Amino acid sequence: MTLLVSWTGVDTHGTASAYIAADSRVSWGDTAVFDHGRKVFAFRHSPDILGYCGDVLFPTMALSQLTEMADRGLLFSPQSSCKERFESIKEKLVHQFHKYPRMVEGITADILRVIHISRDPTNNLKFECRLIEWTRGKGWSGKDMAMPQESDILFVLGSGTKEFNTNFERYRKGPDHGTSRGVFHCFCDTLLNIKDKKCGGAPQLVGIYRKPDSSAITYGIIKEKQRYFLGARIDDNVDFTRVEWRNDLFELCDGKSMKRFAQAQSQPDHLRRS
Secondary structure (H helix, E strand, O other): OOOEEEEEEEEOOEEEEEEEEEOOOEEEOOOEEEOOOOOEEEOOOOOEEEEEEEOOHHHHHHHHHHHHHHHOOOOOOOOOOHHHHHHHHHHHHHHHHHOOOHHHHHHOOOEEEEEEEEEOOOOOOOEEEEEEEEEOOOEEEEEEEOOOOOOEEEEEEOOOHHHHHHHHHHHHOOOOOOOHHHHHHHHHHHHHHOOOOOOOOOOEEEEEEOOOOOOOEEEEEEEOOEEEEOOEEEOOOOOHHHOOEEEOOOOEEOOOOOOEOOOOOOOOOOOOOO
8 A cells, every 4th residue: 555645844935845755665465575666746847736545456557647747847837726727637637547458357456635735826825635545335536625824734645644634643753843854854754663564665745945946856865875766776776966865864965975975964863763
């Protein structure tokens, strides 16, 4: 299944950032797992991010198509509002799903949830979040979500939800409560110690900032002296400067050395379990 967590960073001016993090494990019952499955998506030319949980096969294919279409200007215009972009994404998902062969219904999970977070194209202080949901019994629906007034969680979804929420009670009382790094610390600590065997693999992370005219970001993740991008391990002989790298403490890192930049803020996790 999945552990998927989204949250916002808020300062005195309002929402400053929004993120979606997920594990990388795809499982088939209790018999087989694949720890390199993509579950989050960032648009290259607009401030939009997506994450999913539930069924795997359909969203992996459809969301990859959607992001590529959007990046080529074939899904919505640059001036489209957050709501209009959401409706375009939802409409295309529904259309693609109707083309799905009837014969595969038996292997499709009973639920699919897709989170869409975006920033307004003209007002960079305005962030919006919506949920697209399909269930076998009720079909498709969409839901607007209120943005928190302080740094906090938007969603926790997937089979790892209970373990994350229990762990987050510790982090709410910790020294980094009310910060983005505090949520990511809890996410990584939960994933490291999770008992749910359907969750695992490296963290993957996408985000958007309040910075005007900026697009969404897909982060490289450094975990246990290895580099990962969208759940896949990255080898040594590449140009690491093309990606913003974070370690599992949410610290900004040099992709080549895998060490925190000297000028980057240290962000220790005082609650991390071994």
